[in-house]
Amino acid sequence: MKIRNRILLGYLMAFGMAGILGALIAGWSMEKFMSQRAHENVANISTQTATYLRSYLDSKISLAKVESNGSLFVDLLTGEATASEYQMAKKWMETVMLTDDDVSELWLLNNAGKMMVATNPSLESLYLTSDPNFVNGKKGLWVGDVIRDELTGKIFWTIAFPVVDQNQVNTLGVLVTKLKIEPLESFLRSQGGLGETGESFLVTSDKKLLSKSLFLDSDSVLKTVIDTENVRRCFDESEIEKVESGADYDDVLAADGKDSTRTYVDYRGVSVLGTHAYIPQTKWCLVTKLNQSEVWDPIVKTRLVILAIVGMGFLTFGVAGVILSKKITKPIEELQAAVDVVKAGNFDQKVGTASPDEVGKLSRSFDEMVQSVKKYRQEASSKLDEQTKEITSKNLKMSEQQKALLNVLEDVENEKWRVAGEKEKMDAILGSIGDAVFVVNNDLTLGLINQVALSLSMWKGEAAIGINYRQVLKFVSKDNPQAENDQFNDEFIEKVLKSGEQAEMSADTLLLRPDGSTIPVADSAAPLRDKEGRVVGCVVVFRDVTKAKEIDRMKDEFLSVASHELRTPMTAVKGYLSMLLEGDYGEVHKEWVEPIQTVMHSTERLINLVNDLLSVSRMQAGRIKFAMSDFGIAEVVEQEIAELKTIATDKGLTLEAHDLPRVSVYADQDKIRQIINNLVGNAMKFTEKGGIVISGTTEGDLFKLFVKDSGMGMAPDFQNKLFGRFVQESTSVKGRPAGTGLGLYISQQLSRQMGGDVWLVDSKDGEGSTFGFSIPISGTGLADQVANKLRRLLQV
The missing domain is CATH 3.30.450.20 (PAS domain)
Known part of the structure; x- marks a missing residue:
């Protein structure tokens, strides 16, 4: 067997054993976890639902007991009540029904079974001596069976309490409270967490469906018998005895050594995962269940995912094994072939490889014996010339792309002004008609x-x-x-x-x-x-203005896409130029240095233009992030002045700061530095002699900074469009430095996002300019408004 095949076979066997073992362990663990989670989920929902039902029933029973102790009822049942007191009792019952939507009717019967007062007037004066509520209610608390009203079809349950005299000795009558079943059904339907096939419903002591089921129509209530395994266990006398004695229900359900949540067949004949809870107050059974197929569905999907991962891993490792085995054996085969050629007398043969192992070192040593220093230098020089030509060619191509981009931007701006002119003409036409x-x-x-x-x-x-x-x-x-x-x-x-x-x-x-x-x-x-x-x-x-908005959107999208597409190649060109100047590709001839530096400066200008375009794009898309904090503004201004002072001195300018208030502002420190750098940089760019003076003041909730220069100033007609995008005064006449026309626009938009502004205070052509910049002071109402605004934007 070849070495290559041995390596591949061993590689695949190792992964196969590890992959299969890992898949088995992962599948078993995941299946156990998900099954246990499903059991716990059903059990928890059943426990929570049962707790609510018991609490709900206790509250209704307690309320009925309190109502039965009213002195007004005692007077009615002893015959001492007047007509007005009768009306008061009637009014009291009506008030109870208004305040408690769960109550359907209230009855007050005397010891003879006569209906003394009822919310249903048709029942008054009737004798209900054989009614279970009257018979059992005289003996004490009685929670009646669930019944269906023959006229309305609605289902009710009752609570009966004896009414005793003031000495709590003699029973005078019975107060019966008739309650609706709908509130309990609404609560059961509102329970979540049981997926698409899960449900909770109630069963009476004679195993009839009490509340609506997900898979049965409403007519099945009190008609369909639910005789499943868990219902039989729920009404088992030994289990009921334990529950009524106060034992923990989970302990009762698991008394036979099994989990409280089990798998059984429900009333549809479908395998389900479920549990139950006995409600002692009413002798009902709460059933909570979930289709077993829904429990197993995520487990089956997980198994398939694990199998797919193992299969993909096996395929990937197989391909990697083939590549690795070829890489290991290829140098040996090449060396063997080269040795045969040299043995035949051909000493010009080259067998050197880049492999770092012993075979690679041997092959490279073989090549080194037939190489000369002169040939190496000639090859190095030839390679350097070739790379220089390649970089120069790429740079020329990038310069052409730069010109093309600027032409496109100019065309877009011209189109904007043309559309604006057309719009004015259209307005005139519309005005006439x-x-x-x-x-x-x-x-x-x-x-x-x-x-x-x-x-x-x-x-x-x-x-x-x-x-x-x-x-x-x-x-x-x-x-x-x-x-x-x-x-x-x-x-x-x-x-x-x-x-x-x-x-x-x-x-x-x-x-x-x-x-x-x-x-x-x-x-x-x-x-x-x-x-x-x-x-x-x-x-x-x-x-x-729908069409105008669409044109602006299309222009902004073009600028964003063009900027992203140009940024990566320009960065690569700049990197190669830097490596060339630093001699990474060999010694650079002196006559090449200046042209390469010129190309590099042009590339940097183009990168700055692209970065400005990306900043504008992010602003319009609302994707600029702000790291807001409190900091001393005077210290930041002084730090920026210290960094820019060298540039000013080189140009023969002075750069000074006066009267800076020592206050703290609330803003993004990096963006504040960017704004200050832009304002001071513009001042130095357009000032030939004299200097720049920076001053500050506070006004209300704002800190204001002023940058004044003794430079060229601006014509009045240019000042109105100063803060637009791609706006810059013509440089051909006066020789002013060129820029992107975006700096002031970006600075103004950043400051406004942080609650401030950038504006032109004053400028005269040939006499200099003064720009103002404001930002909220820390702890002020304006600073709080800015913080809330940015917080809302972040949440969105």
Whole structure:
């Protein structure tokens, strides 16, 4: 037998024995665990249900006993009660039935069996001398048999208590409480944990079904006999004697050395896992059971999973054994062939392998005898040239991809502006033929509404004029699209009516329609004034912006996908360039260093662009995570200044901080550093001489930081779009450094998520700029609001 086959055979035998043994042990353990768990589950549910039933019955019996001791009944039964006291007794019974839904009827009979008072007037003055409740109730507590009302078909059970005189000596009559069986049935049906085939039901002392069963219709109650093994054991006299003596029920059931939960055949002839509990107060039996097939179903599935795992493992180890045996024997075969060639006189033969064992070392030693240092250097130099060409080719390809991405981004932005222009033209056209317009009076009723608005709102009622505008047009937010708790997103209308100033709809405004659907809308509201200039209402104009939202979504999806696809290859290019500069592939010629560094700087810029795009994508998808904490803001600012001061000094700039309040803020420290780094970095980037001054102050719940530079400033027309995405002032004229146009947008969005903001305080072209940045102070109401907001976002 070949060495390869011996290795493979031994490998498979070892795994086969271990796998089969492991599968047997795992299968046996899992089967035992799951079977025991099913037994315990049925037993626990039975115990809990029985405990509830006994407690429920005890409470009803105790209540009936208390009711029978009322002095009002004593007067009625001794003949001393007046008509008003009779009415009071009647009223008391009615009150009991109103406060206790379980009670169906109440009877009060005297010693002669005459019905003195009853909630059913038709029974009064009748004699029920032979009624079991009267006969047995005179002797003491009596829990009657379960009966079915012949007229209504409903099932009841009774409790009878003697009414005695004030000396507790003589029996004057009997108080009978007639109770419904439905509450017990509802409780039994509400019990969970028994799967699809499990159930709990009650059986009377004569073995008739008392409560509804999962597999029998309701007509079977008090008709079907349940004579199964566990019912017979439940009504066994010895078992009843032990239960009534107060013995633990689990001990009673397991007295014969078996588990309290057992397998038996139920009334359908189906094998089940079940148990029972005797209810001594009413002499009922509680049966709890579960189909044996449902118990075994997960066990069978587990066995199949274990067999599949063993089979896959055997196959995997077989393939691994073949590969391993080939790997072990292949160097020996190659060495044998090479020795035969050399024996024939061919000394140019190479047999060297990468194997670290003795055979590999021998083959490599054989090759080393015919190698020369000159040939090695020539091969190394040739290899370095080849790799350099490959990296240069890849870098050129990445540069082309970078240009393509920037062109695509420019096209997307141009398309956005083009769509915006088309939208303005469309608005003008719609204005001439009628846009969605309505007028709201000061009392919030509709004064005017056009057909376009009615069509968008899908209003199908009578004339809308004169009714509250919210009945026709319901503006809601994206966070509460169904206006739960009557929360609407129409504050812009209230603002116009109160302030008399024009107001815009919020960006996430939706129009909720009668069928529950929503459409995104946008536009504004303007005040409507009378001749004296008083606000008498407002005019609201809006339109459906579904298509515009879809275009924005498509652009954002493209940016996210493109960024993810570019990030990995760019990181690989940067890594190879670093390895090339560090000499990992051999000595780099001096004339190559500068071009490689230029390529590496371009790659880093492209990586920064992709990272910014990914940050924007995560913000819009709500996937930015915040690690909020309390920390000293002045210390963080000073640390960032210390890190950036070297860069400022290299550019011949000063970087200083003045008047920083020593307060603690509530924010994500890493993101605060990112915002500060961006603001100060922008200031240094656009400042050629002079310096940057950082100052701070507190205002209300906010800490405010200001970054002032003596740089180039900005033109007024550019300031309005400063915080947009991909916005940067042209650099071709003044030679300003280029960027991605995302830094200020990201900084502003991060600060707003943490309860603050970033804004332009002041800027003049050629005179410098001042930016402001705010964040909540620790322990303030604003900080608590931010914490609750982020906590809700995390739960979602």
